[in-house]
Amino acid sequence: MVDRLLASSAHGERWGRHWLDVARYADTAGDGADYPVREAGKYRNWVINSFNADQPYDEFLREQIAGDILAKSGSPDQYASRVTATGFLAIGKRYGYKPSPDYQHLDFADAIDSVGRSVLGLSLGCARCHDHKYDPVTAADYYALYGILQSSTWAFPGGEEQKRPVYFPPLVPQDEAVRLDQLKAAELARLDAEIGRLKSERVTLDGKSFAGGVDLGFEGQTLGKPPAGVWLSAGPNSVIAEAQSPFAHTHPAGTRGVRLGTGQKTDGIRYVFEHGLRATPGKQMHFTIDFRTVAPTDKHGAYRFYLGRGVIASLAVECSVTATEFAIRDGAKWEVVRQLEPGTWHTLRLTLDPEKKKYTGIVGTAAAELTAFQDKQLAANWDGILDTFICDGIGHVEGPAPVRDLDNIGLMETPFGAPGTGPVTPTVLSADAKEKLAKVDLDLAALTKSRVAEAARMPYEVAYGVSEGTPVNARIQQRGEPEKLGDEVPRRFLEVLGGDALPTNSTGSGRLELANWLTRPTNPLTARVFVNRVWQWHFGQGLVPTSSDFGTRGEAPSHPELLDWLTSQFVASGWKVKALHRLILRSRTYQLASDDHAENLKLDPENRWLWRASRRSLDAESIRDAMLAVSGRLDRSPAPSHPFPPVDTWGFTIHAPFHAVYDSNHRSIYLMVQRNRRHPFLALFDAADPNQSIAERQPTTTPTQSLFLMNSPFVHEQSAAFAQRLLAVEGDEATRVRSAFELAHGRIPSESDVADAVTFITAYRDKLATQNIPPDQQPVVAWSAFARVLLTGNAFLYVDSQLSGYKSKSIN
Numbered sequence: 001m002v003d004r005l006l007a008s009s010a011h012g013e014r015w016g017r018h019w020l021d022v023a024r025y026a027d028t029a030g031d032g033a034d035y036p037v038r039e040a041g042k043y044r045n046w047v048i049n050s051f052n053a054d055q056p057y058d059e060f061l062r063e064q065i066a067g068d069i070l071a072k073s074g075s076p077d078q079y080a081s082r083v084t085a086t087g088f089l090a091i092g093k094r095y096g097y098k099p100s101p102d103y104q105h106l107d108f109a110d111a112i113d114s115v116g117r118s119v120l121g122l123s124l125g126c127a128r129c130h131d132h133k134y135d136p137v138t139a140a141d142y143y144a145l146y147g148i149l150q151s152s153t154w155a156f157p158g159g160e161e162q163k164r165p166v167y168f169p170p171l172v173p174q175d176e177a178v179r180l181d182q183l184k185a186a187e188l189a190r191l192d193a194e195i196g197r198l199k200s201e202r203v204t205l206d207g208k209s210f211a212g213g214v215d216l217g218f219e220g221q222t223l224g225k226p227p228a229g230v231w232l233s234a235g236p237n238s239v240i241a242e243a244q245s246p247f248a249h250t251h252p253a254g255t256r257g258v259r260l261g262t263g264q265k266t267d268g269i270r271y272v273f274e275h276g277l278r279a280t281p282g283k284q285m286h287f288t289i290d291f292r293t294v295a296p297t298d299k300h301g302a303y304r305f306y307l308g309r310g311v312i313a314s315l316a317v318e319c320s321v322t323a324t325e326f327a328i329r330d331g332a333k334w335e336v337v338r339q340l341e342p343g344t345w346h347t348l349r350l351t352l353d354p355e356k357k358k359y360t361g362i363v364g365t366a367a368a369e370l371t372a373f374q375d376k377q378l379a380a381n382w383d384g385i386l387d388t389f390i391c392d393g394i395g396h397v398e399g400p401a402p403v404r405d406l407d408n409i410g411l412m413e414t415p416f417g418a419p420g421t422g423p424v425t426p427t428v429l430s431a432d433a434k435e436k437l438a439k440v441d442l443d444l445a446a447l448t449k450s451r452v453a454e455a456a457r458m459p460y461e462v463a464y465g466v467s468e469g470t471p472v473n474a475r476i477q478q479r480g481e482p483e484k485l486g487d488e489v490p491r492r493f494l495e496v497l498g499g500d501a502l503p504t505n506s507t508g509s510g511r512l513e514l515a516n517w518l519t520r521p522t523n524p525l526t527a528r529v530f531v532n533r534v535w536q537w538h539f540g541q542g543l544v545p546t547s548s549d550f551g552t553r554g555e556a557p558s559h560p561e562l563l564d565w566l567t568s569q570f571v572a573s574g575w576k577v578k579a580l581h582r583l584i585l586r587s588r589t590y591q592l593a594s595d596d597h598a599e600n601l602k603l604d605p606e607n608r609w610l611w612r613a614s615r616r617s618l619d620a621e622s623i624r625d626a627m628l629a630v631s632g633r634l635d636r637s638p639a640p641s642h643p644f645p646p647v648d649t650w651g652f653t654i655h656a657p658f659h660a661v662y663d664s665n666h667r668s669i670y671l672m673v674q675r676n677r678r679h680p681f682l683a684l685f686d687a688a689d690p691n692q693s694i695a696e697r698q699p700t701t702t703p704t705q706s707l708f709l710m711n712s713p714f715v716h717e718q719s720a721a722f723a724q725r726l727l728a729v730e731g732d733e734a735t736r737v738r739s740a741f742e743l744a745h746g747r748i749p750s751e752s753d754v755a756d757a758v759t760f761i762t763a764y765r766d767k768l769a770t771q772n773i774p775p776d777q778q779p780v781v782a783w784s785a786f787a788r789v790l791l792t793g794n795a796f797l798y799v800d801s802q803l804s805g806y807k808s809k810s811i812n
Helices: 002-007 009-022 040-052 057-073 076-085 101-120 139-150 174-205 431-456 511-519 526-539 560-572 577-585 598-603 620-631 680-684 703-711 713-727 733-745 751-769 778-791
Strands: 152-154 231-234 237-240 257-260 268-278 285-293 303-309 314-321 325-330 333-339 346-353 358-366 369-377 385-392 404-412 466-468 474-477 485-489
Touching: 002 009, 002 577, 009 040, 009 526, 040 076, 057 076, 057 466, 057 511, 057 526, 101 139, 101 511, 101 526, 139 152, 139 474, 139 485, 139 511, 174 268, 174 431, 257 268, 268 404, 285 303, 285 314, 285 385, 303 346, 314 346, 325 369, 333 358, 333 369, 385 404, 526 560, 526 577, 560 577, 620 680, 620 713, 680 703, 703 713, 713 733, 713 778, 733 751, 733 778, 751 778
Parallel strands: none
Antiparallel strands: 152 466, 231 268, 237 257, 257 404, 268 385, 285 346, 285 404, 303 314, 303 385, 314 325, 325 333, 346 358, 358 369, 474 485
């Protein structure tokens, strides 16, 4: 039976859950907004698979510390698995709203403390601010390990400021990741080019677009109101008939323009061109605008025309206007190119040559009265994209900008008509043009949808883990404050365990060396700590009761020779966990019954000397799984990924954090574990707190647990399914009762138990008959009530070996 159970896939699910307690596993990040971590489940599954495969424990640890490094020189079919294993480091509670060194000292503190407690049984976190007060661990030891973690790149799950995950290591080798990234980039570029071509074609066909956009002449705006819709307006601005330009060489004759009042420097208007222009070899970009300063004016500051990508992302050209002069920016300097007359309309035309990094233009009032300027320097860092026009009060002369009128804006790849030509006439779409436009719209919608899907597609799977970063030694943070730096500490192991330093020619983080130091046979702690945990998970208490503290503040082992012997056998077996299970499970100690012995109870009431099996309550996951199993509703297959919201919708904040509960009939290890608002069932029945490494769960008995068992829809649903299962058993009611006891309690009931149960079911059914319950429903309801009695009693909720195993003997 032992071999059969160890060979079951359920073995990894059960024992993997024990390790996840130690590893502080959760499916969310734990910062204020508690962002989901979609890839966390890969680490959970890796743990389950490792226990099922009987992976040697030393290898199990090495991969969790340095799996990404081992993957580079290992078998290709193990690459993804080993990178996934580094989730052990990344999976802890995360701090900070963005991937920033400002917060990482807290992430590292969590990881160092967790590695110390889970692997070495030492409270290393106590040395963050000062030398450990009780154990031989110094602050220098702490920051030597800190440097190893600081030399690694950590996956960032998302946060209030940086809302998207970054730095997740690929599950394919680096060369393959680069190749797949390039293929995706090429496909996006192809889609962008095709979308751009269709947008340009649409502009040509669409009668609503003039000069490169919609409503660039303000004819779609409401008189007396600020520009709206496609326009963004701030400050005392208004669309009025008096602001209509007299020029008609760019737009058809109109009825209105926009007047911008004097306000803050940042007040003005902004237009984002839906079909912005990109630098293309052999092509130029053309921009135009009509403007005037309203007369009279006593304002002597300047207003600005901005062209570029976005508001501040990439500037291309700036022009500046006061009541009396027009200036352009030539590289880094302003140059006045023309004097102006307030109250007079002027037209401006710019031609940008991205290849030459130059622009030319004209400004004036009529064809015969134009000022030209040539070969002016475009902004040095312009990225070749024009999609935004701004007029604000940030010009070349300080002071309040005068009131001004604007009209007839345009941005195109083809030149605009010369001032004085025209008038431009509105385009009337023919039937053929309308048909072409409809087809373009369909093609554009399909391509845009494809582009969104391609942008969201991951070219390869990633893990929530760590990877190699820039090697660096840490400096001691005095009193644990990252702003108060002391001496630099070379990366090395704990002095008390050898103090090994990294090789002088090392170019890595040091995690591989750390993994080897932790698991070398001469390390006296790693194997002992794990053997003690396995003993604890079997018996309820370790031979060392403080299973995460083997230091001077921890308790001494109750059976030191036994711990030493088990450890030596464990290491000699090749660190095989299943061999350790067999050694323990086949012992007389494990097979003892839980019956009491009066004399022993007086001498050892806590059963420290293991004279009997200790009665223990089922943990939260076992209660839920057992109810699902008995009801016949347990889905034993591995669960799919959690249905988190799409990542491109994430906008969680500390005031609106992520929270969800996903129902499932899979084993409880696959439930979504949230840090900040824990799963209601798991929290109620004392599941591990995922915010820290848990050495031992602390079971409680509370009224709310009883109320849950009495009233929970989950319990009632499982009881009803159990009842249906029992009603399908052939035979009389006594036969079904015996089957119920065997399934729920794992024992054959006494005849008196059977008689009492049949009496209860009969009385319950008779009472239902008086309550107008339909006759065809009465058996299910009655048997459901009996099922609830079985599923909520102590015989179901506790592990009790009283009816089996060796009887206890005197310990005298």
